[in-house]
Amino acid sequence: MQEQVITIASPIFILLIIIEMFIAFRRGKSNFHFSDTINSMSLGMLSQITSAFLKLFLIGIYAWVAHNFALFKLPNAWWVWVAGLLVYDFLYYWLHRSGHEIAVLWAAHVVHHQSERYNLTTALRQTSSGPLLAWIFYLPLAILGVPIEMFIAISLIDLLYQFWVHTELIGKLGWFDRVFVSPSNHRVHHATNDIYLDKNYGGILILWDRLFGTFIEEMDEHKVVYGTRSPLRSWNPVKANIEVYQAIIRDAKRASNWTDKIRIWFKHPGWQPTDVAQQFPHAPFILHRPNFEPVLPTSWKCYCGAQFLLILSITTHFLAVDRTISFANCALYGFWLGAGLLILGGLTERRSNYLWLESIRLILTAGFVLFTGNWFGEFALPALGQGAVLFVTMSSLLSLVVLFKGANLNSNLQQKS
Structure with missing residues (x-):
């Protein structure tokens, strides 16, 4: 179902991207770069291709848990849809936040943040490995008895909502920014600036961030710099999906302590055991650096x-x-x-x-x-x-x-x- 909806929505996505390109051109903004656009959309396509092989496994786990451990048999009623969407968005907040705070989850989520540009194609830049662990966070919905068909539909609603917030062409929206995830709120989330780092995780509602202390407002005096603090500097979609996994494995092999070999997967991204950090320290982070944009004839x-x-x-x-x-x-x-x-x-x-x-x-x-x-x-x-x-x-x-x-x-x- 998800692939079918995404396939149907794809022409709409492409049309909106073309419109964004046109408006950006008219405004004299350099929001797009040819290779970056191709790369972001390629990663989205690769994500959908891999999901064709993972979906039965993931849906099967949800269906099995719902069948064997559901506490309630919820009806197909409007209030169940509303409550289900709210709970899903709450769980998404914690999945998203964990994706920035736990190395093994960041290894999957990093794909979405690698672009040094910010436009609607960034929304399509999705991980191919994320679903392998993401399902764990949504099991409470299965235990509550949310039917699998409703779960799939709700997840699509949450995902599709997030497409439009990936743009620089829409400014602040007043009261809307205080309640919902908006372009301004989400630009902050994609920033590498120290002041913005690891903020604004919400999917639809920004209220979760306000509630749990991870909200920050976009500020004119701190222009957002996009990308990751360890830049990929490649258009290779496979490398984009495995770069952090490779880095974790490399440091785990270097660590002399077996506890550190395991801890590194669950510590904050970038953490290194003391002995590894002394011998192989990370390169210093440079906020304002040239974008990776090889000249293409x-x-x-x-x-x-x-x-x-x-x-x-x-x-x-x-x-x-x-x-x-x-x-x-x-x-x-x-x-x-x-x-x-x-x-x-x-x-x-x-x-x-x-x-x-x-x-x-x-x-x-x-x-x-x-x-x-x-x-x-x-x-x-x-x-x-x-x-x-x-x-x-x-x-x-x-x-x-x-x-x-x-x-x-x-x-x-x-x-x-």
Whole structure:
């Protein structure tokens, strides 16, 4: 259900993003950067792809707990919906807050904060590993007897609400800012400034932050600086999802004390055992630093933009059919999409080895369709469909030849000032 709603809502999201781009351009604001936009949306797509394999596990746990341990059998009444949404938002506050205070949860949530820009595409920048532990926080709803269908719908309402608050184009909203999560409130949450750090966790209601002492108002004298205090500096969507896990594992291996090897997963993000901190201290945090924005020539932007739109449209098909095809073919389909997004990230960094990987991906895609006559073993392609796939892959390969010839591979990470 969630994937279906997200798929239906995607055109609306894209339309609103285009409108935001237009308004920002008219106002002379530099809210968007090509590669950052592609990266944020790619991470959202990757999150939806992985959820296709996790949803049965997660929904199954909720359904099992609700069936075996529910205290009440709640009716499908308006007051249950309202109460359910309030309780969900309260639990979301604690999940979100824990995601900033516990390292293993931050390792998943960090994906949403890595962008050094702030716009509606940031809302789509979601983790692929978060659901593995997030379900624990919502078990009280199952114990209270909230039906699983209602739980899924409520979670979607809370998630969809949060889309519009990821913008710099809407200022303060008076009384609304004091009750609800608003763009101003949520900009603060994405800040790396010391004064704003780890504040404003609410999903729909900012009242939870006011109640539990984590609220702060956006201040004109402290302009928000976005990103994370240990910047990713990459457009690689896989690296974005595993960077903090890797850092925790690395420090856990370095720690001499076995207690510290376990504690590091549950301490505040960035915590290091004493012996590790002495030998491998973290780099000092610099608030005002140049954004990670490698220069990308127009030809590369055209190719990456075209491939992104193609993968986006195919991902929509994947999400529509993932429940109807075999697990093996679904896994192969998902892997192919994930590989495309990974390679796209490398191309937006203008890395030469990803040109070769993209060539291999295109050749394998064309070869598979040519020799099997179907799409990932499930969907028979008529001659016209096979011709369309071959035309796109061959045209893409010819475009790559142009990129190979025109690439200045020695300056693939040249930075904008």
